[in-house]
Amino acid sequence: MITTVTLNVSVDKAYYIKGKVEPGTVARVQKCINSAGGKGLNVARIIDFCGEDVFATGFAGGFNGDYVKALLQNDGIENQFTSIKNETRSCINILAEDETSTEFLEPGAPVSKEEVEQFFKDFDPMIEKSDVLTISGSVPAGVPKDVYARMVNRIKEKGKCVILDTSGEALEEGIKAGPTMIKPNDEELEAILGVKITDRQQTVDAAKKMRDQYGIEYVVVSLGGDGALVVSEEGIFHGRPPKLKAVNTVGCGDSMVGAFAVAMKREMKIEEALSYAIAVSAANAINPETGHIRMEDVKEILPKVTIERV
Template identity: 30%
Template structure:
């Protein structure tokens, strides 16, 4: 089973306008509402691919109904810890005239020690040996950045495959617990190493440093329109960029993470899994809002992905 963990979920409002005029009244052409947060986005994509997940994490009591109804509509199982306060509402502004994308993300609710203990109790119950556990996204405003380290450490003791996608200090601290897979974007990766994304071999060398020194097994670095790099102990691959019409970049990285989880569950080869992850991201950016790409779109994109072996 694939489990996803979202500690700071969101209701994502994607607003489409021709051009954002600062200091003036702006009228949108249309908007979309979605249940979001990185782990929830992963669950949505896995479901669209034909897989099953259980979405875990915290959910604000005051406006939990929207997310619960949303997940029920798409048939996504969930088992959240309910906390006091509101789940945050994030605003994604898409300027169609300039193809510009602006995210306004809120901090979210605060959690208590009891909330954390309730979550840890739940984690003791659910995943078992060889299950896949995706941990991704930002933390509630008052949450100690050590929490990802503690969660990964506990899960690794249960022989769970851990896929980790975070940024900043949360990423650095979580790495110390040796997750199996990480998927930073290039900016997150550059917070760990002083690298030039134009030098692909330097990315490979730094990724292998994480593998040999931190115990990570797979590193996938997404670089947006510049492609992506996949590195394991014995394999290094570059996915060449593919031009496409971009409608929303939000959730592209989550789509890659979902494909990795799905690929591990289906025992795909490294090459197939990496190509599949890039296809999911490519199909996602062609979708409005934070909607998951469908299987047919992913398959069409899969045929467009070209891989190159690196040293």
Template identity: 30%
Template sequence: MAKIVTFTLNPALDKSSALERLMPEEKLRCDPPTWEPGGGGINVSRALKNLGGDSLCIYIGGGHTGQKMEELLRQEGIQQHRIEGKRPTRENFVVYEKSSGKQYRFGMPGEAVSQQELDACLEVIRQLPQEVKYLVASGSLPPGAPDDFYGQIAQMARERNIRCVIDTSGPALQKVTEVGGCLLKPNLSELSQLAGKDHINALEQEEIARELISQGKASMLAVSLGPRGAMLATKEHIEYVVPPTVKQNSTVGAGDSMVAGMVLALSLGKSQRDMIRWGVAAGTAATMTPGSELCRRQDVDDIYNWIREKAEQQELPPSV
């Protein structure tokens, strides 16, 4: 049994294609389509696989799209537990315009989930074996799910002594902080919302992060700063990790890759400092890949080594 479990309540089957130019009211000839399983926790499991880690991927999947997702995950060699959904899993559509190099992403809303389906999810998590040490709940909530659903999962994880990592936004994130004790990965906008502010500046972010942790709303905060890397806030200290400048091809999957890098480092017994470095390395590596492709192991290793060497150089005493 894998030590890491990911959970996705609102997965999506991503269908993508390419064409020369996107034009209105024209019949457009597209390249043959490709399909990929998607959604927060599912992407974390896929990124973990790329990094050499294992996980159990739990998700709701219904209809032919849910079956297709199960097949694709099986082909990638990912352990999975599909909870049968009453309605087909949503599809997203991605178009790459060759003439401009731009990507257009059409995200569809998820189908409403029933209380019966929500109860089935909670029961699967309740029955997780003792070997599980980390639970990653990631992604948006579909219609029908209460705002506190991730909070319920976080509470359940705490009772089972499972370390919980939550990556979501809006009211769902706010409700998780009412339970507390989780590693959260907000961006600056989400950190602002947690603080009850419309906007915060760089001078405020450390104080706000410390206050949230002192109030018990999170055990750690890994605040994503985009191309500037991330800020790790714990009870003991604040640390920044700045990645090298790389050629960005797509930011799709960067956040999920960052979560994968962090939780894998934790599962291997790495320090908090190494955790945030691996996370930033994996998130940055994902921006180097085209389309919706996630991080590649070699890129992650190279970026992590660069981050570590730069940090060591800064810690050396000046030469006499």
């Protein structure tokens, strides 16, 4: 079992409109697609596509919270969320004919101290039944800044693997607990380590420093269309996808996290895990629907991924 944690879930609304976004005017929505949103829920769907059992958790409240759970149920994703008094947020993405994307992201309603403690009570049994856990995305107001560190510590005490994919203060605090894997970008490495990155070697050096300083087993740095770097005890590896025509890169990072979680569950060696994660991420990029892949695409891309020891 793989468990995904999304503390700041949302109802994601994709609005498709004719023409382009014109401030101060009325736009008629041609089509609306609602989905259970939040980075960890994208991860959960990818894990399900890859054929592993997955369980989703986090906070959910009000009518929107019930809707998120219903949407997940429709996707075939088992879930159990800690209930909160406030309404779960909504996020809107306006997709226009000129191929622009305009997003409105609500911050997430405040969560009380009592609700945070209830989450930890609910969470402990989930750790027991999980082989791998992922923690993704932002945290709502009211949640203490060290919440991810607390979660990582509890998971590690049970001897389970944990992937942390977040940013800002949540990442700075979370890495202090030494998660199994993190997925920072260059900007996050710069902010946490106080360094300047201008070339690939500096990225490698920063990732090595991050790994050594915080005792993180795998530091994965996404390089966009150029694949990803992994710094690990086994070595430093650069994986590259084949040349593809990307149609939607939103959710590629979440797809990579989901694939790495599957690879950990299947106990793949790091080079095999990196190849698999890049293939899954690339399969997301050629699919117009965010957080969705076709396994036939993964199987076609996988042999074309190249792995180089740095």
